[in-house]
Amino acid sequence: MQDTTTDIATIRQLAWTLAQASAADQLDVPGEYVWAFPPDQTFQSVQARSRSIFSSGNSIKDPDVISYVQGLHLAKHLLDPWVVEKFESRFPDWISAGTRYKLHNFDQFKYVGFSAGTQESFINFYLFNKNKRFRVFRGDYWWHMDIWSKINADWAYIEDDDLRPNDICICSYPFALTGDKHQNFDWLVDECNRVGVKLLVDFIYLPNSNNAVDIDLAADCIEQITFSFSKTFPVQCAKIAVRMCKTKPQDPMQMSNDENICNRLSAGLALDIISQFPVDYNVTKYWDQQQHWCNKLGLAATKVVHFGLGDDYTSYGRTGQAAWCSPFNQQQNRYNLGMLYENQNLLKKLKLY
Amino acid sequence: MKLQLTFKNIVDSPHCVIRMNNQELYRGGVPADFLNNFEQLESDCVLIIEHINKQPSDTIVKDGTIIRDRSFELDQIVIDGYDLEELKWTSEFRAQDGAVYASCLFFGPNGEFVLKFSNPVLRWLLKTRHEKNNNDPHWEEDYNYYQQACKTLQQISPQ
Numbered sequence: 001m002q003d004t005t006t007d008i009a010t011i012r013q014l015a016w017t018l019a020q021a022s023a024a025d026q027l028d029v030p031g032e033y034v035w036a037f038p039p040d041q042t043f044q045s046v047q048a049r050s051r052s053i054f055s056s057g058n059s060i061k062d063p064d065v066i067s068y069v070q071g072l073h074l075a076k077h078l079l080d081p082w083v084v085e086k087f088e089s090r091f092p093d094w095i096s097a098g099t100r101y102k103l104h105n106f107d108q109f110k111y112v113g114f115s116a117g118t119q120e121s122f123i124n125f126y127l128f129n130k131n132k133r134f135r136v137f138r139g140d141y142w143w144h145m146d147i148w149s150k151i152n153a154d155w156a157y158i159e160d161d162d163l164r165p166n167d168i169c170i171c172s173y174p175f176a177l178t179g180d181k182h183q184n185f186d187w188l189v190d191e192c193n194r195v196g197v198k199l200l201v202d203f204i205y206l207p208n209s210n211n212a213v214d215i216d217l218a219a220d221c222i223e224q225i226t227f228s229f230s231k232t233f234p235v236q237c238a239k240i241a242v243r244m245c246k247t248k249p250q251d252p253m254q255m256s257n258d259e260n261i262c263n264r265l266s267a268g269l270a271l272d273i274i275s276q277f278p279v280d281y282n283v284t285k286y287w288d289q290q291q292h293w294c295n296k297l298g299l300a301a302t303k304v305v306h307f308g309l310g311d312d313y314t315s316y317g318r319t320g321q322a323a324w325c326s327p328f329n330q331q332q333n334r335y336n337l338g339m340l341y342e343n344q345n346l347l348k349k350l351k352l353y
Numbered sequence: 354m355k356l357q358l359t360f361k362n363i364v365d366s367p368h369c370v371i372r373m374n375n376q377e378l379y380r381g382g383v384p385a386d387f388l389n390n391f392e393q394l395e396s397d398c399v400l401i402i403e404h405i406n407k408q409p410s411d412t413i414v415k416d417g418t419i420i421r422d423r424s425f426e427l428d429q430i431v432i433d434g435y436d437l438e439e440l441k442w443t444s445e446f447r448a449q450d451g452a453v454y455a456s457c458l459f460f461g462p463n464g465e466f467v468l469k470f471s472n473p474v475l476r477w478l479l480k481t482r483h484e485k486n487n488n489d490p491h492w493e494e495d496y497n498y499y500q501q502a503c504k505t506l507q508q509i510s511p512q
Contacts, residue, residue: 012498020502026510042434043475043499050498316491350505 004298006310011297011335012050014352015313018339019049021346029061029342051314053339055331057141057176057205060282060306060338061234068276069235069269077268084262087271088112091242095227098279101206101213108217109225109244113254114262114270117239118202118228119143124253125170125200125224126153132168135197137184139177141204142328144170149328158188163195169221172202174212177331178309179205179302181212192221200224205304207232207279210287212303223247232282233273239263240270282306289341299335308335354393354472357431358402359386365411365423367460370403383425383460393472400468402427404460427458427466432474440481444468475499 021027023038023046036052038045077083091112095103115121122144126134134155136144148155158169169192175182182188192199199221206213208231217225229240248254256262278284283305290308294301299308312332340347347353356373363383371379371387374397378389404425411423430437446457448464460466471477479492489495 012494013501016495016498016502017505020499020506024506024510026506043479043496046499046502047495316494346509349509352505 004294004300004310006313007296007298008311008313011054011310011313014297014340014347015050015053016046017347017350017352018053018343019046021343022049026346027339027343028346029063029066054313054335054337055329056336057231057307057334058236058336058338059208059231059234060286061342062282062285063342065233065273065277065281069233069273072269072272074265074269074272077264077271080264080268081260083264083271084114084257084260084267087267087274088114088242088257090271090274091227092244094274094279095206098207100210100280100283102215103213104216105218108246111245111248111254113243113245113249113257114267115226115241115243115253116263116266117230118204118226118241118243120239120253121224121226121241121243122147122170124249124251126151128249128251129168129198132166133164135163135167135169137171137175137182137188139175139331140170140172141176141202142326142330145328146326158184163191163197165196167195167197169197169199170202171199172204173215174205174209174302174304176204177334179209179212179304179307179334181214189219189221193219197221198223200226202226202228204228205231205307208282208305209303210280210283210305224249229270229273233277235266235269235273238266238269240266286341289344290337293337293340297335299337302334306336306338306341308337309333310335354474355388355390355431355433356400357386357388357429358427359429359431360384360425361428363425365421367404367423367425368406369425369460370401370405372401372403374399396471398470398472400430400466400470402460402466404463404465407463422461424459424461426460430468432470435474435478437470437474437478440470440478441468443481 019038023041036049038049096106134144134148134153135158137158145155169188171182171185171188173185174180189199201222203225206227223246225244227242230236286305290301290305294308297310299310301308310333314332344353360383363385367383368381369383370377373391373393374395376391378391379387407423412419413421430441441458442456444456444466446454446464446466448462450462476496479489479496483489483492
């Protein structure tokens with residue numbers, strides 16, 4: 001998979017140090033998820049956190065974005081009945097301005113909908129296609145498989161069976177596990193077109209990607225595309241995402257859009273952010289950091305700027321409860337380097353940079 | 354070293370002596386909670402909780418059945434913030450009459466509860482648990498990383 005040798009010892013040292021710093025409130029940029037935050041400084045708490053330091057796909061907690069967001073007056077958006085529409089009208093131009101990817105025929109997606117995180121789009125996708133069999137490649141966003149299992153939906157990995165007419169597919173691009181185009185993505189598009197199966201393309205990491213995406217969105221099978229803010233900007237818990245469709249969808253999420261009852265605070269925040277930061281803000285700012293850390297740790301830099309690939313540093317001594325949040329969350333070879341970027345000052349002080 | 358003990362089912366004001374490596378930490382009525390900070394330089398440690406001053410008259414028997422008995426139980430041992438949990442049972446109770454009871458947290462007769470462990474207690478906990486359960490072969494590496502992380506961060510800590 002890679003030419004480099006993962007420096008597990010250094011990675012573990014960094015993981016334990018950041019975990020302890022998190023427990024002791026010594027990180028440069030605080031604000032981790034509650035599920036990840038060590039409840040105290042005991043060995044067990046720090047150990048558990050050390051094993052999840054590089055997991056998740058969430059954004060880099062960029063201090064300049066955080067500072068900008070903290071200075072916003074968000075409540076004013078509640079008074080603006082047009083704020084969601086403004087965001088929805090400006091978002092496609094913001095995406096189109098990106099030069100590090102190619103979205104051919106992007107303009108065919110005329111229906112832009114604010115989504116309370118991509119999860120709202122996905123739930124609506126599941127609901128509207130509840131009688132179909134859902135299909136994903138192994139390694140795609142674990143949430144799909146977890147939720148399908150919980151709601152007893154019919155689903156199967158694409159690798160495990162031919163595509164059949166009653167199937168419906170989701171694929172992230174860049175692919176969630178590797179930060180690059182899935183090796184069988186083109187085959188999937190062709191096969192979906194041949195069999196008459198729809199494919200939702202999830203551009204989850206697109207703004208943070210660099211020359212990973214080149215896609216002709218005119219393909220008949222692609223009717224919906226989604227974009228996530230939580231992987232690009234540290235506004236995870238504001239639940240900001242966008243769904244774009246070629247034809248107007250008829251589902252609860254669209255109804256919320258039509259009724260104009262979407263979350264104005266989040267849409268206003270999103271509008272403020274895209275007015276301030278270009279779509280490739282992170283790639284520009286952190287590409288050097290990615291090279292630095294990947295070289296130092298023996299990781300392969302991916303085309304998504306906050307990821308590196310390497311051997312699993314948590315595999316030692318792991319037991320069944322090693323996957324966080326879900327048994328389908330098996331992506332320990334993908335390192336989210338965000339905490340290393342965010343805590344540069346701390347790590348330099350500790351001579352661990 | 355910070356030693357926290359919790360006792361329960363304390364009946365008729367029993368008395369005890371608490372010692373660590375022969376250093377007497379407490380003498381008096383059994384408290385529900387006991388807390389003491391003291392210097393502990395030695396690696397090998399012996400915690401002794403001695404039940405004292407119980408008289409035959411403190412046990413009331415009626416029709417061959419004990420209906421009231423001065424006694425107490427040890428509920429929890431926490432050392433340097435680490436609850437020994439199941440490892441509190443790796444102890445023994447040496448009654449004054451010479452009888453030895455393994456894994457006994459009940460203080461009925463006069464005698465000594467004895468728990469041997471080593472300092473630092475976290476290292477002992479991890480090692481002992483792995484020896485018993487054989488489920489954490491990398492405990493020592495993790496322990497060392499943890500110690501290193503704590504030490505590294507203390508360098509820049511404001512305290």
